[in-house]
Amino acid sequence: MGIPAEEIREKANAIRRQIAADRRALHQIPEIGTDLPQTSAYIKKRLDEMQIQWKDCGGSLSPKMTADYISAGFPKMEKETGIAAVIGRGEPCILLRADMDALPIREENGLDFCASNGWGHMCGHDSHAAMLLGAAQILKSMEDRLEGTVKLMFQPGEETGAGARLMVEDGILDTPRVDAAFGLHVQPTDTTGQIGYAIGVNSASLDTFILKIRGKGGHSSQPQLCVDPLMVMNQVYQAVNLLATREADPSAMVALTCGVARGGTAVNIIPNEAELHIGLRTLDVEAGEHLKKRIPELIDHYVKAWNADYDLTTFHTPCTLTDETLCSQLVPHIREITGPDSVHEIPAMTGTEDFGYVTREVPGMFAFIGAGSPGSAPLHSPHMVLDENVLPLGAAVYANAAASWLEQNKKA
Ligand SMILES: [Zn+2]
Numbered sequence: 169m170g171i172p173a174e175e176i177r178e179k180a181n182a183i184r185r186q187i188a189a190d191r192r193a194l195h196q197i198p199e200i201g202t203d204l205p206q207t208s209a210y211i212k213k214r215l216d217e218m219q220i221q222w223k224d225c226g227g228s229l230s231p232k233m234t235a236d237y238i239s240a241g242f243p244k245m246e247k248e249t250g251i252a253a254v255i256g257r258g259e260p261c262i263l264l265r266a267d268m269d270a271l272p273i274r275e276e277n278g279l280d281f282c283a284s285n286g287w288g289h290m291c292g293h294d295s296h297a298a299m300l301l302g303a304a305q306i307l308k309s310m311e312d313r314l315e316g317t318v319k320l321m322f323q324p325g326e327e328t329g330a331g332a333r334l335m336v337e338d339g340i341l342d343t344p345r346v347d348a349a350f351g352l353h354v355q356p357t358d359t360t361g362q363i364g365y366a367i368g369v370n371s372a373s374l375d376t377f378i379l380k381i382r383g384k385g386g387h388s389s390q391p392q393l394c395v396d397p398l399m400v401m402n403q404v405y406q407a408v409n410l411l412a413t414r415e416a417d418p419s420a421m422v423a424l425t426c427g428v429a430r431g432g433t434a435v436n437i438i439p440n441e442a443e444l445h446i447g448l449r450t451l452d453v454e455a456g457e458h459l460k461k462r463i464p465e466l467i468d469h470y471v472k473a474w475n476a477d478y479d480l481t482t483f484h485t486p487c488t489l490t491d492e493t494l495c496s497q498l499v500p501h502i503r504e505i506t507g508p509d510s511v512h513e514i515p516a517m518t519g520t521e522d523f524g525y526v527t528r529e530v531p532g533m534f535a536f537i538g539a540g541s542p543g544s545a546p547l548h549s550p551h552m553v554l555d556e557n558v559l560p561l562g563a564a565v566y567a568n569a570a571a572s573w574l575e576q577n578k579k580a
Pocket residue numbers: 291327547548
């Protein structure tokens with residue numbers, strides 16, 4: 169006998185105040201990057217209160233990684249404060265994932281529980297962590313009826329693209345070995361409770377290239393004695409933008425943006441250095457592989473052609489994949505919570521989600537859950553506000569998906 173969805177829904181409704189309190193508490197202590205000391209301390213305290221076993225997961229970043237992230241403009245990151253927790257025992261094992269980092273955005277939405285430290289939970293990761301705590305409480309209350317293990321992944325550093333990778337490298341998918349993984353993301357521009365998912369590739373890969381060009385500075389009246397890094401940067405800028413239109417299949421989704429181009433201080437000075445940050449997103453793995461190889465070739469070519477020098481740092485975040493079989497197993501259990509007409513296939517998103525580090529290792533499913541209404545301020549906006557009615561729904565979706573999947577896949 170499985171665990172009825174009705175029971176899970178009722179339990180979620182019974183703890184809706186607690187889930188909202190967790191969300192608001194996390195909302196007021198937004199932290200960014202991979203090291204979230206206050207946020208992870210709060211999650212651990214709540215897991216302790218529920219008598220759920222947890223351990224730290226993430227560890228230290230290598231000095232090179234720390235230096236690379238600083239050079240890319242991220243906050244200083246030397247360690248990762250991820251948390252892995254387990255409920256139940258034995259095989260099979262399903263992982264539920266929530267990210268918990270905030271953004272360097274000051275919120276301007278007038279909420280009476282606004283953060284005051286200049287950062288904000290404008291991607292809703294506070295709600296993800298709270299919903300997963302809610303699911304944890306529900307699943308713990310029925311632990312002896314679970315047909316396997318639920319592993320909880322509380323992940324920092326999603327917005328830096330490093331968080332999931334570090335937890336995977338630190339063994340989040342091992343002992344017990346994870347057989348399936350499920351992650352939810354709130355969507356304030358969709359009606360509360362509507363679920364959207366895309367099968368196969370459902371978020372873009374992101375390759376970031378941080379280029380520092382070193383020329384030879386001097387007086388602007390004597391360009392012949394200088395190597396102008398701004399001119400070289402301009403040529404690289406044009407070349408990489410043309411690359412996307414000339415060498416990618418037009419049917420492939422490719423978005424290439426140079427979000428940072430800087431250098432120089434005054435009109436009469438040729439500077440020593442210039443910096444260009446190139447971001448390449450695509451849903452097409454083949455196009456991505458090709459352009460990822462060609463961008464450094466073009467950089468090398470143009471910089472050397474003008475006798476300049478350069479440093480190049482690259483970061484990769486893979487596409488997130490939704491496994492068709494897992495999806496067909498989970499969708500009916502999601503529907504049991506949100507209603508028969510509220511689960512839909514949607515187009516893949518051109519944004520990036522670092523849950524891709526998990527879904528390239530194990531069958532995974534990623535879905536959006538509506539938490540507002542059409543026309544609301546979007547994710548990453550300082551005006552973003554979530555409808556908190558999503559909280560018990562999301563907790564119930566997590567819990568029912570996990571409990572039902574374990575029942576469906578239990579070992580004889
Ligand atoms: Zn985000």
